[in-house]
Amino acid sequence: MTCAEFWNRAPDGSDHLAECAECAIRFERQDRVSAGLRLLGAPMRGREAPARVEESLVACFRSHERRRESRRPKELWWAAWAWAAALAVTVALAVLLSQIHQPGWSERLTRQSAQVAGEPAPGFETGDMDNGGGFIPLPNAERIAPNEPMNLVRLEVPRSTMIALGFEVRADRAEEAVEADVLLGADGVARAVRFLN
Amino acid sequence: MAPETDDELLIRSHSGDEQAFVSLYRRRQGGIFRFALHMSGSEAAAEDITQEVFLALLREQEGYDPRRGTVSAYLFGIARKLVLRHLDRSRLDVALEIDDENAPEAVAGMDPLIDLTRREGLEALRRAVLALPRRYREVVVLCDLEEMDYAAAAISLACPVGTVRSRLHRARALLFEKLQQDRNSRPVAAALNPARCLI
Numbered sequence: 001m002t003c004a005e006f007w008n009r010a011p012d013g014s015d016h017l018a019e020c021a022e023c024a025i026r027f028e029r030q031d032r033v034s035a036g037l038r039l040l041g042a043p044m045r046g047r048e049a050p051a052r053v054e055e056s057l058v059a060c061f062r063s064h065e066r067r068r069e070s071r072r073p074k075e076l077w078w079a080a081w082a083w084a085a086a087l088a089v090t091v092a093l094a095v096l097l098s099q100i101h102q103p104g105w106s107e108r109l110t111r112q113s114a115q116v117a118g119e120p121a122p123g124f125e126t127g128d129m130d131n132g133g134g135f136i137p138l139p140n141a142e143r144i145a146p147n148e149p150m151n152l153v154r155l156e157v158p159r160s161t162m163i164a165l166g167f168e169v170r171a172d173r174a175e176e177a178v179e180a181d182v183l184l185g186a187d188g189v190a191r192a193v194r195f196l197n
Numbered sequence: 198m199a200p201e202t203d204d205e206l207l208i209r210s211h212s213g214d215e216q217a218f219v220s221l222y223r224r225r226q227g228g229i230f231r232f233a234l235h236m237s238g239s240e241a242a243a244e245d246i247t248q249e250v251f252l253a254l255l256r257e258q259e260g261y262d263p264r265r266g267t268v269s270a271y272l273f274g275i276a277r278k279l280v281l282r283h284l285d286r287s288r289l290d291v292a293l294e295i296d297d298e299n300a301p302e303a304v305a306g307m308d309p310l311i312d313l314t315r316r317e318g319l320e321a322l323r324r325a326v327l328a329l330p331r332r333y334r335e336v337v338v339l340c341d342l343e344e345m346d347y348a349a350a351a352i353s354l355a356c357p358v359g360t361v362r363s364r365l366h367r368a369r370a371l372l373f374e375k376l377q378q379d380r381n382s383r384p385v386a387a388a389l390n391p392a393r394c395l396i
Binding site: 007008026029030033034036037038039040041044045046047048049050053054056057058060061062064065068 | 213215218219222223226227229230231234235243244247248251252255256318319322323326337341342343344359362363366369370372373376
């Protein structure tokens with residue numbers, strides 16, 4: 001073993017010390033310096049930070065927690081609002097889609113067109129429904145009374161809603177909002193829908 | 198029941214458990230305080246640094262990553278940065294002239310290590326430790342003064358064990374040289390001291 005190899009490994013009194021006087025002296029010297037350092041460190045070993053440091057840190061901890069607590073209700077409100085909004089949108093879509101998916105809705109389309117003869121909603125021509133007018137009747141349209149007044153509501157719905165009505169929608173645009181006119185009966189139930197763009 | 202690990206205490210502390218924070222502080226503050234004290238040579242600085250280390254633990258809740266080391270090593274890492282900042286500011290970090298890891302060791306004339314059994318000798322050694330370049334002082338403080346094993350010191354200093362070992366050898370050699378210089382200059386200094394003040 002060379003001197004370099006000896007010092008690069010843990011020098012713990014291997015055979016090299018017996019062969020190399022220089023390393024033996026150097027090792028012995030380092031050992032004594034180390035012993036002196038341990039002696040120097042011994043009285044310090046029990047030393048700790050003064051108690052005031054802990055007191056100060058505990059005060060900081062409490063203040064930090066108070067700040068965090070005061071932030072929490074606001075965060076909860078935001079979360080509650082977000083959840084409520086998401087829930088409302090989901091329910092509205094579910095209602096709309098469940099009406100669309102009722103059996104026999106497509107064959108009722110023509111009948112419904114004929115029945116829509118009441119007062120038109122402002123901006124709505126009865127002819128819109130009769131000759132299509134871009135409206136797609138929904139399954140519950142058969143419940144329209146002959147002279148039933150109707151209302152037209154314009155709202156935004158997710159583009160994915162159009163899929164259920166037979167439109168092709170690209171997956172990457174499914175989240176986009178699209179404007180639609182919804183024809184409501186006197187009972188407030190949607191009868192037909194027309195997508196504007 | 199086994200005592201809670203540092204990691205468990207830290208998680209509880211971050212979820213607002215004051216007792217967990219205090220337990221973690223009490224467990225680790227001694228080592229941090231002594232490290233800062235040995236490195237800076239100032240009790241006030243060590244106190245400030247200890248406080249700052251644990252404040253950082255409070256503020257930076259995402260800072261600790263258990264995959265990169267232990268809580269103790271993380272705390273020493275923060276302490277180390279704060280100590281270096283303190284030394285930069287206070288300019289107390291006067292290093293030994295010899296800062297070359299490959300420089301040859303001085304040949305001993307008189308043995309300065311005999312003094313290490315006396316109080317003055319230990320005081321000289323303390324001064325010599327404070328005068329060591331930082332990277333050597335760190336390993337001396339951790340491995341010799343605090344008797345931390347090489348592996349733990351390597352984690353605390355974020356360097357390989359081999360580096361800790363080689364720096365430690367070099368640090369001890371530098372300390373020996375410094376003690377020898379002190380010892381050789383002492384008789385001259387003593388001769389300049391007046392036995393009695395005549396003015």
